[in-house]
Amino acid sequence: RSFGNRSRIIMRGGLFVAGFIRVITGGMFSGKSQELICQIDKARASGNPVDVCYPRIAERQSPRDIQGRVMAMDDQSGVQLFALGTDEFSFGTIRHKLLSEIIAIDEAQFFSPHIVDVVKKWRHEGRCVLIAGLDMDYLEQPFGSMGDLMCLADDVVKLHATCSSCHDKPAFISHRVSPSLHQVEIGETNYVALCLECHRKLCSGDRQRKEEYGALRETARHPS
């Protein structure tokens, strides 16, 4: 594998270029997986096989998941799904598993930091990598390796949901409604997408929660 075989990627409108990395990011409910599936479908339709991978821990078998969306595609030819362990990018075997010239990764924030080196290697092999994932956790801290992946990317698309409270402004906060304080709390029912104003209103109505958030943000910023 080298850049020499770049012609194996069929380009259409400059969308899928050898060695190109695109990151699709944003908060919860912002349409990242929807955008990723559109690109997967365009790649497939232009004759490129696509390997689609996602972390097994995020598998909920819901129609909104990437595997649900792939299953719902009218034509799935050339598209292969891979559920991976979160540390699977640390194993050399990953490169024998995913062989397509176009690789799509969903929920990339859950993978271990080794994902960054693997994506770099794929770039130098002339593969095109499409990555979707949450930019921040509920404490507004960069999530997993998404920050590094955005730096590597040739193109970054940031999407925003509409606030689920006022249904008007763009949502910048993935507000957690469940009481858990772990960074990873999987499940869309645990979150709502809020604009800054609605988030402020909600937090000022819940003083204890506000203090909890403040303390957590501090420890996340200055880990002991």
Ligand SMILES: [Zn+2]
């Ligand atoms: Zn709002």
